[in-house]
Amino acid sequence: MTADEIQAMEDKQVPKGKIDLIGVGRLGLRIGINLIQVHRGGPKVIGAFDGQEISGGDVIFTLLGAEIGEKKPDFLKRICTHDEDFRKIESHCEYITEENIDLIDGDVVIIVIAGGNTISTASEIIKHAHKRGAKTIGTAGIFGFGNEDIEIKDISEYDNTNPAIEELRAQGITENHLIITTHKLIRDNEPVTPYTLDEVAxxxxxxxxxxLRDKYD
Structure with a gap:
């Protein structure tokens, strides 16, 4: 292989496109850090969306040097030390609503919002992303002690036993949306463990x- 051929391959393996991360909580932060560290490819831009401030209970944030009261997307932006010409974080310190949903313009949209019933918000984000031709990934229960089988596949491939998935289907999300789940939900009275979050992330x-690669191949 010649030097020119090697250079051509290296030139191809540069950051491209954008991944939007909706939710920068305990799971979202882990995903964001993973994306920041990708070498030889990955997104050029990461859009981080969350209106929440860091509290004392956000231990993974404080362990990494976050300040109490700091906005979560701003913290992710702060720990991304790349030159912005290589990779940058767009920090959006707000929750997604009908008024600001057009800010979501990534090639891939990851939806990891939590707290209360988030199905209706997630479904609107998915519909918006699909209209733009973006691909989407979300969760449907990631509770469990840590020995669960983690499953990821298109929503159309799941049966009708997971109520979170059934709620999404009732909102019109029936295909072209990847869902990851342990099939354990808040009703099962099991925790969300850090090692499960690591694996899910x-x-x-x-x-x-x-x-993202498929989009640009």
Whole structure:
């Protein structure tokens, strides 16, 4: 292989496109850090959306040097030390509503919002992304002690036993949306463990990168 051929391959493996991360909580932060660290490819821009401030209970944030009261997307932007010509974080310190949904313009949209019933918000984000031709990934229950089988596949491939998935279907999301789940929900009275979050974040990152690569191949 010649030097020119090697250079041509290196030139191809540069950051391209944009991944939007909707929710920068305990799971979203992990995904964001994974995406920041990707070498030889990955997104050029990461859009981070969350209106919440960091509190004392956000231990993964404070362990990494976050300040109490700091906005979560701003913290992700702060720890991304790349030159912005290589990779940058667009920090949006706000929750997604009908008024600002057009800010979501990534090639891949990762939806990891939590707290209360988030199905209606997630469904509107998915519909908006699909209209733009973007690919989407979301969760449908990631509770469990840590020995669960984590499953990821298109929403059309799941049966009708997961109520979170059924709620999304009732909102009109029936295909072309990847869902990751342990099939454990808040009703099962099991915790969300950091090692499950680590594994879920890894799987979401891998699949988001594949979707992004497919967009630009």
């Amino acid at each position: 890894e799987i979401i990152t891998m699949n988001a990168l594949k979707l």
